[in-house]
Amino acid sequence: MRWRKISDAVVRRLPIYLRVLDEIAQNDESALISSQELGNKAGVGPALVRKDLAWFGEFGKQGVGYEVEYLRSELRKILNLESExxxxxxxxxxxxxxxxxxxxxxxxxxxxxxxxxxxxxxxxxxxxxxxxxxxxxxxxxxxxxxxxxxxxxxxxxxxxxxxxxxxxxxxxxxxxxxxxxxxxxxxxxxxxxxxxxxxxxxxxxxxxxxxxx
Amino acid sequence: MRWRKISDAVVRRLPIYLRVLDEIAQNDESALISSQELGNKAGVGPALVRKDLAWFGEFGKQGVGYEVEYLRSELRKILNLESExxxxxxxxxxxxxxxxxxxxxxxxxxxxxxxxxxxxxxxxxxxxxxxxxxxxxxxxxxxxxxxxxxxxxxxxxxxxxxxxxxxxxxxxxxxxxxxxxxxxxxxxxxxxxxxxxxxxxxxxxxxxxxxxx
DNA sequence: TAGATTGTTAATCGATTAACAATC
DNA sequence: TAGATTGTTAATCGATTAACAATC
The missing domain is CATH 3.40.50.720 (NAD(P)-binding Rossmann-like Domain)
Incomplete structure (x- = not known):
């Protein structure tokens, strides 16, 4: 998995998003989250959340938001956290x-x-x-x-x-x-x-x- | 001591400059340092060093550089490190x-x-x-x-x-x-x-x- | 004086935010 | 369908770098 050089500022926020998703996924396996809400919990604007994620692919559904469990698993792949x-x-x-x-x-x-x-x-x-x-x-x-x-x-x-x-x-x-x-x-x-x-x-x-x- | 709102990025670098100056002052009481050299040791460009310092006053001499001991003491005042x-x-x-x-x-x-x-x-x-x-x-x-x-x-x-x-x-x-x-x-x-x-x-x-x- | 380096302004670069068409 | 929210482009904002006149 390799992307064009992603800025450090972006990479620094990914683990923050992941932490928010981890917490939500614990309580609700099939939760949905909007960039608005994810941004709130991560301390970041909603547009920036979408832009950060867009560097790596399309993970959401228009009008709906992001599936927490799915986005979490994608972020774990992106961050290289799937194996020891x-x-x-x-x-x-x-x-x-x-x-x-x-x-x-x-x-x-x-x-x-x-x-x-x-x-x-x-x-x-x-x-x-x-x-x-x-x-x-x-x-x-x-x-x-x-x-x-x-x-x-x-x-x-x-x-x-x-x-x-x-x-x-x-x-x-x-x-x-x-x-x-x-x-x-x-x-x-x-x-x-x-x-x-x-x-x-x-x-x-x-x-x-x-x-x- | 109060200045217009200084950006966080600037404030974050001041203790780095101070650490460089501390180290030099230990060995040489009357050392001089240029923005070039201070920048090198702090991992920052020379222009940025001068710009950062310029927010708080004029601490150098043209053609000469900065007196390490003096700049150090000024930075300690700026950072509020003079009293416990x-x-x-x-x-x-x-x-x-x-x-x-x-x-x-x-x-x-x-x-x-x-x-x-x-x-x-x-x-x-x-x-x-x-x-x-x-x-x-x-x-x-x-x-x-x-x-x-x-x-x-x-x-x-x-x-x-x-x-x-x-x-x-x-x-x-x-x-x-x-x-x-x-x-x-x-x-x-x-x-x-x-x-x-x-x-x-x-x-x-x-x-x-x-x-x- | 000649050489060097500051303080500062203008130019560039990069990151964030706003806006909106696409679409679920 | 109507409402909502994405992905993305354009606009804005801020931070860094380049350049240079001032001057030690």
Missing amino acids: IKVALVGVGSLGLALTRYNVKRYSEDDSFNLHIVALFDDDPNKIGNTVEGIEIHPFSKVEEIIPQEGIQMAILTVPGSEAQRVADTLVKYGVKAFLNFAPTKLNVPPHVHVASSDLSLELQRLAYYLQD | IKVALVGVGSLGLALTRYNVKRYSEDDSFNLHIVALFDDDPNKIGNTVEGIEIHPFSKVEEIIPQEGIQMAILTVPGSEAQRVADTLVKYGVKAFLNFAPTKLNVPPHVHVASSDLSLELQRLAYYLQD
Whole structure:
């Protein structure tokens, strides 16, 4: 499944739409939804909802709206969420631990959630060999072996800022194509690799601006 | 300090510039930097750097560039980072715990970091009364008393999605003006309240899209 | 002075919204 | 059929980039 280059702004909204549909589908298998209503719940205008979806095909019926269950399943195909995606997490500090626990719980409870942390890496000798929720902590040197073996395509970085770039470089070398970066560093990666950043202190500092007057 | 309404896109870049300046100022008290170089390190074009700064005043010298230390101090004023901002965290699960530890460490190690978690809330009877890094965990009902008393203006939400809206409503009622929301929920807040969201599964799902082809 | 870089205006680019014919 | 809502095109809005006079 491949489309002309879709803008990042569009792709960012698709998971939001999907979440709205997930919730509705839970209560009503055969629900219908209009772009108006979907937009409301997603915090987006109705025209934009239609335009976003139109990049990928025609999913609605004029005068009726969208079948929730059908649109949901199409969005899952578009977002590549139909088969399992294996994820590594590097840096098993308290944040890494929290994210791992959260992910394992979500993965086991929600059948349709296919993003799965399957390997942990940390170079602290006190952590190596331990397990978190049944997942073993490996030394970082094992990346070379484990990433290709397990077919890991995505990584979560919860390492100190000073190590993030080096770690990312190595992971890219062994085939990781997408990062969720919690380190306070701008990662430099080749153009085919994607990075999403969650930078706590950047966000806090930004919010501070709005506390004025 | 008040300016005409500055766009969100601009405000979002200011902390990025500040981080670059912080790093340079550490090594060289009297460094100069051009919009070119600042842009490079921030991942932004040089013209945009100049335009962003120009919203707030004239901080450079033609033919020379910007004095790092001076621009840094001006950006800190603009972002409202010069005095302490007190923050509450609600939901002391493993993620809340991790963020609290991280914040306390950063606050104590970095003199110029002024965002400070000073109160924790959780309704789990096993947690109430415990302390994390010296900060006591209160029942959520104490919000009414503690938020105004401590002058807390910002809150971090690490509660389950089902509770996030209710919790936010209460906090807004007692004076919280900005949220960093980790719950997988779109918060509805009055127009004078600002929300930054860090939504792990939304980001992972978005990244999955780029693993295709 | 000559070279460099700012602050700012005009041009471009891209994203969102409005409008409406098609049609369920 | 009449009413509603899609898919899509055109209009608008906003953000980024290019260009350059001012000036250090």
